[in-house]
Amino acid sequence: MLILECPYCGVTGEETEFHGGGEAHIKRFGPGSSDDDFHDYLFTRENPFGVHFERWRHVSGCGKWFHAARCTKTLEVFGTYSAQTTEPPSDLRAAISDKRPGWTWREFS
Amino acid sequence: MSDHVTSALAGAAFDGFVQLREAGACGMITLRGDFSSAVFQKAVGEVAEGAGVPKTRQITTAGDSAVAWMSPDELLIMCPHAEAPARAAALAQALSGEHALAVNVSDARAVFDLTGAGSREVLAKLCPVDFAPGAFKQGEIRRTRMAQVAAAVWMTGPDSFRVVCFRSVAAYVFGLLQASAQPGSEVGVFADT
Structure with missing residues (x-):
């Protein structure tokens, strides 16, 4: 069971009040991109045993989308942050580094 | 009706x-817009008998009216059922220049x-x-x-x-x-x- 805090309404709720929205920070490759880029955009996903970044929606609450950083190994939630960003905030990345030294996820570390 | x-x-x-x-039956008006706008705040107060824009996850009441915080850009204004259409229209009028939307969702x-x-x-x-x-x-x-x-x-x-x-x-x-x-x-x- 995950306990997530919605960064928009401040509610700390358990996972069934939210809905997972898959992997975070996926860069879109649309018309004009190469077939490989488009293929990766559609199908290639991380599947880490450890630090992971996801999108979640506070579906039974304020209805807003947000991002969450968590560990798939221990189910620890490192933090949640705004959906209006293309990368994890630096303070959250530093906090993860304190707990999981040497972590990497895509181009982030 | x-x-x-x-x-x-x-x-x-x-x-x-x-x-x-x-x-x-309870009158309900969904209102979306920018809570920080002075025009928006004034319009809410006028239509909700003085109940102001609530803080996050709060509900304010005044007379027969209540204003509930639904999300960072959505309020639910409650009032007697028969008054909802007129109040929704008054809100739409007051917010005509704003990026906002007021809809009577009483039913x-x-x-x-x-x-x-x-x-x-x-x-x-x-x-x-x-x-x-x-x-x-x-x-x-x-x-x-x-x-x-x-x-x-x-x-x-x-x-x-x-x-x-x-x-x-x-x-x-x-x-x-x-x-x-x-x-x-x-x-x-x-x-x-």
């Missing part, structure tokens, strides 16, 4: 270890009242929310999940709650509350607090 209005369950009632009543939802000392417990059985007296207080609104459906809950008095859900699931939510309030099913978890 207003004299033909019926609420979702026509005033269904149940007396368990708390009293459960369907509250009847979209069902409203229930819970009254009695065990009300906190009836809700705590159904929602993943801490309803302990120190954790959930009057003036707060909580949108959450009630068993399988979305609902919103706030306190109308020290021992009374109002529950709002979508009209399409009114019978389901009434059934849930009825089962949760069944005499003999008291747990007494908040009895000492």
Whole structure:
């Protein structure tokens, strides 16, 4: 069971009040991109045993989308942050580094 | 039209270890916009008898009106059912230059009242929310999940709650509350607090 805090309404709720929205920070490759880029955009996903970044929606609450950083190994939630960003905030990345030294996820570390 | 209005369950009632009543037709206006705008705040105050824009997860009341915080850009304004169309129109007029939207959604939802000392417990059985007296207080609104459906809950008095859900699931939510309030099913978890 995950306990997530919605960064928009401040509610700390358990996972069934939210809905997972898959992997975070996926860069879109649309018309004009190469077939490989488009293929990766559609199908290639991380599947880490450890630090992971996801999108979640506070579906039974304020209805807003947000991002969450968590560990798939221990189910620890490192933090949640705004959906209006293309990368994890630096303070959250530093906090993860304190707990999981040497972590990497895509181009982030 | 207003004299033909019926609420979702026509005033269904149940007396368990708390009293459960369907509250009847309630005027509701969904308002979306920028809460920080002075024009927006003024318009809300004028249409809600002075009840201001609530803080995050709060509900403000004045006279027959209430303003509930639904999300960072959405308010729910409650008023007598017959006044909702005029108030929605007044809001739309006052916000004509703003990036905002006011819609009368009075018939979209069902409203229930819970009254009695065990009300906190009836809700705590159904929602993943801490309803302990120190954790959930009057003036707060909580949108959450009630068993399988979305609902919103706030306190109308020290021992009374109002529950709002979508009209399409009114019978389901009434059934849930009825089962949760069944005499003999008291747990007494908040009895000492």
